[in-house]
Amino acid sequence: xxxxxxxxxxxxxxxxxxxxxxxxxxxxxxxxxxxxxxxxxxxxxxxxxxxxxxxxxxxxxxxxxxxxxxxxxxxxxxxxxxxxxxxxxxxxxxxxxxxxxxxxxxxxxxxxxxxxxxxxxxxxxxxxxxxxxxxxxxxxxxxxxxxxxxxxxxxxxxxxxxxxxxxxxxxxxxxxxxxxxxxxxxxxxxxxxxxxxxxxxxxxxxxxxxxxxxxxxxxxxxxxxxxxxxxxxxxxxxxxxxxxxxxxxxxxxxxxxxxxxxxxxxxxxxxxxxxxxxxxxxxxxxxxxxxxxxxxxxxxxxxxxxxxxxxxxxxxxxxxxxxxxxxxxxxxxxxxxxxxxxxxxxxxxxxxxxxxxxxxxxxxxxxxxxxxxxxxxxxxxxxxxxxxxxxxxxxxxxxxxxxxxxxxxxxxxxxxxxxxxxxxxxxxxxxxxxxxxxxxxxxxxxxxxxxx
Ligand SMILES: *Cc1c(COP(=O)(O)O)cnc(C)c1O
Numbered sequence: 371x372x373x374x375x376x377x378x379x380x381x382x383x384x385x386x387x388x389x390x391x392x393x394x395x396x397x398x399x400x401x402x403x404x405x406x407x408x409x410x411x412x413x414x415x416x417x418x419x420x421x422x423x424x425x426x427x428x429x430x431x432x433x434x435x436x437x438x439x440x441x442x443x444x445x446x447x448x449x450x451x452x453x454x455x456x457x458x459x460x461x462x463x464x465x466x467x468x469x470x471x472x473x474x475x476x477x478x479x480x481x482x483x484x485x486x487x488x489x490x491x492x493x494x495x496x497x498x499x500x501x502x503x504x505x506x507x508x509x510x511x512x513x514x515x516x517x518x519x520x521x522x523x524x525x526x527x528x529x530x531x532x533x534x535x536x537x538x539x540x541x542x543x544x545x546x547x548x549x550x551x552x553x554x555x556x557x558x559x560x561x562x563x564x565x566x567x568x569x570x571x572x573x574x575x576x577x578x579x580x581x582x583x584x585x586x587x588x589x590x591x592x593x594x595x596x597x598x599x600x601x602x603x604x605x606x607x608x609x610x611x612x613x614x615x616x617x618x619x620x621x622x623x624x625x626x627x628x629x630x631x632x633x634x635x636x637x638x639x640x641x642x643x644x645x646x647x648x649x650x651x652x653x654x655x656x657x658x659x660x661x662x663x664x665x666x667x668x669x670x671x672x673x674x675x676x677x678x679x680x681x682x683x684x685x686x687x688x689x690x691x692x693x694x695x696x697x698x699x700x701x702x703x704x705x706x707x708x709x710x711x712x713x714x715x716x717x718x719x720x721x722x723x724x725x726x727x728x729x730x731x732x733x734x735x736x737x738x739x740x741x742x743x744x745x746x747x748x749x750x751x752x753x754x755x756x757x758x759x760x761x762x763x764x765x766x767x768x769x770x771x772x773x774x775x776x777x778x779x780x781x782x783x784x785x786x787x788x789x790x791x792x793x794x795x796x797x798x799x800x801x802x803x804x805x806x807x808x809x810x811x812x813x814x815x816x817x818x819x820x821x822x
Pocket of ligand 1: 480481482509510598599600632633634635636637638639709753755756784785786
């Protein structure tokens with residue numbers, strides 16, 4: 371009998387997260403203070419984050435225990451399932467074995483609550499009752515609103531205006547969980563008012579929404595800020611994905627040759643691959659291939675310069691060493707998916723620089739085509755973000771068909787696309803276009819990088 375699904379039982383769910391900072395062959399370049407240009411300390415971050423998260427951000431302890439209260443909420447949907455994509459393999463006529471770890475069964479439909487729940491917990495524990503954040507496509511805002519409901523926190527979400535208008539259902543999800551969602555740029559902050567004065571029709575960007583959420587959190591004692599990707603502690607919380615995958619693959623005596631995932635800020639994919647990259651660093655799996663897939667319209671890892679940049683438009687956040695399209699980046703409105711952040715998790719950038727992982731960019735028409743093939747074979751209608759990883763997975767499986775190799779491919783499936791049907795509709799109607807990010811803009815970004 372063929373087996374299609376592999377899942378740990380609840381008792382086998384990992385009870386610690388894995389911290390890659392303990393095992394990096396060279397230390398991560400530190401974040402710098404935006405004013406002084408010196409490495410930041412815990413006190414610099416205290417207006418924004420609870421101390422427990424600041425410690426995790428800087429910790430080099432290899433395993434960090436998941437609090438019982440967080441485990442109990444994880445168990446609403448975790449452990450998640452590892453699937454064998456038999457039907458997709460057959461449709462592609464490939465000798466490759468394709469597995470995918472599916473994070474779409476969480477209440478908000480993606481991997482994001484893995485960190486949202488942990489962040490809400492630590493804030494609550496330190497007496498904070500209110501959190502601001504930003505959201506692009508609305509996935510993060512809904513995950514944090516869900517987490518706020520779990521712990522009784524007030525959540526205020528600045529949502530990139532173009533998505534606020536194009537994706538009303540994510541907003542209604544946030545409201546159902548008790549979150550308060552407003553379009554960014556907004557009149558509630560200086561950063562928002564400045565942008566509205568310059569351009570009243572500004573469609574917004576993640577970088578700008580971050581400026582608004584950070585500004586409000588810094589200005590109020592009862593309020594902290596929360597970020598859904600990029601930072602070390604976010605990637606740490608997401609390692610539950612990779613730890614579960616490794617454990618269940620051990621049980622069936624499998625190990626991937628290739629791991630593929632989509633990257634916006636990098637959290638879902640790092641969460642999957644970090645426990646595996648450890649084996650590569652330690653020389654046990656020197657040939658393991660790890661492919662970060664990003665949109666060709668926001669080619670941070672494949673074309674951006676590597677240097678220190680701000681995490682937001684207004685320059686309020688610490689400077690992080692990363693590949694970046696410049697903090698002034700406004701994504702092209704023709705792009706239907708998420709994955710539109712100008713920077714990338716410093717951990718992923720560092721691993722790319724060290725040659726431990728690689729990156730690839732995909733055009734959106736090809737990603738939707740892949741997503742439709744996946745839906746017609748595996749059934750799941752995937753988030754447009756995830757479709758980028760599916761495109762690369764199908765291409766790797768087709769390469770195996772040509773070479774006759776039976777490689778084991780592990781796909782990180784970050785979420786379902788049920789709230790993104792407008793993007794699929796636009797694709798079927800022929801309204802989506804491919805967009806190549808112009809070279810002048812890359813050069814502009816390089817000029818805009820702060821001097822450190
Ligand atoms: C937010 C999101 C992403 C991109 O964020 P990462 O931090 O790069 O993981 C990818 N897929 C889905 C479904 C998302 O909601």
